[in-house]
Amino acid sequence: MEKEVEIIKAHGLRKTPVRVDILKYFSSKGYALSQPEIEDHFKKDFDRVTIYRTLHTYMECGILHKVPSEDGLTRYALCQHEHVHSEPHAHEHIHFSCTDCGKTTCIDSEPVPQVHLPKGFKAEETSLFVKGTCDKCAG
Amino acid sequence: MEKEVEIIKAHGLRKTPVRVDILKYFSSKGYALSQPEIEDHFKKDFDRVTIYRTLHTYMECGILHKVPSEDGLTRYALCQHEHVHSEPHAHEHIHFSCTDCGKTTCIDSEPVPQVHLPKGFKAEETSLFVKGTCDKCAG
DNA sequence: CAAAAAAAGCAACAATGTTGCATTAATATC
């Protein structure tokens, strides 16, 4: 079975064209995609609402997660797990946004550093957003 | 001269009712405010577009900055400077979102830790978003 | 106070988010 179909099935979802295609699109791109990017790419094939609901479903399942951004555009990125969950889970990884190519990527290889907070504050989840130049744009 | 008026003047802006009121509102609240919160509070007094443009102006001047959030709601927070700038500037501070009271606050007292990135990536600006329990909700 | 410049208000439209519901497609079962 295809990787994408496997993921869909593993979450108890039905295999449908939108779902397979959107998942493939994410895999092929490898960086965070904004709602307009996704919509524009698929609008000839699928309804706007269907795309919206697919993203929603994928979020709930933990297949995608939202990537915060300063520009107000919601972005989505694939969750990288070795194991497939059916439950959503925490995402403690770095989000990197390249000021040159504009692409936002998830960096799982480096740990999120421990944060020291003022007295009384208790951290549960930390997310780190870094702007700069990515490896492909360097040099 | 009032503190709010002083800030407005220092940025070469004209003193108008919306500007003073919105600035006072931010000061009184002390945490990040979403666009709907601000709009709802002032809609009886000012036009939606005027509020929108005021926030926009304050962002450009560096009086307010955007606070990223996972819920998709844009939030704005006062920039804390000892000195008053006329230029926008970088904001390297922690944003803390309390899962209990829902309030998002800027934490300037603690440093943003150094992040280690994979080879080829160069960090220019780091922003840290922490979810957890705030000092007021602890205990 | 008058002139000049800037901001506010209003209308209008674009983009995105969101729901209900009838139709269609995907799976389970025979």
Place this chain on the structure above:
DNA sequence: GATATTAATGCAACATTGTTGCTTTTTTTG
């Protein structure tokens, strides 16, 4: 493989937010 069951899609419709142009009003300057 046909059929029943259940879920997903498409479409219409509406809500919210973002954004612009332009006219009127307000603020500042002299």
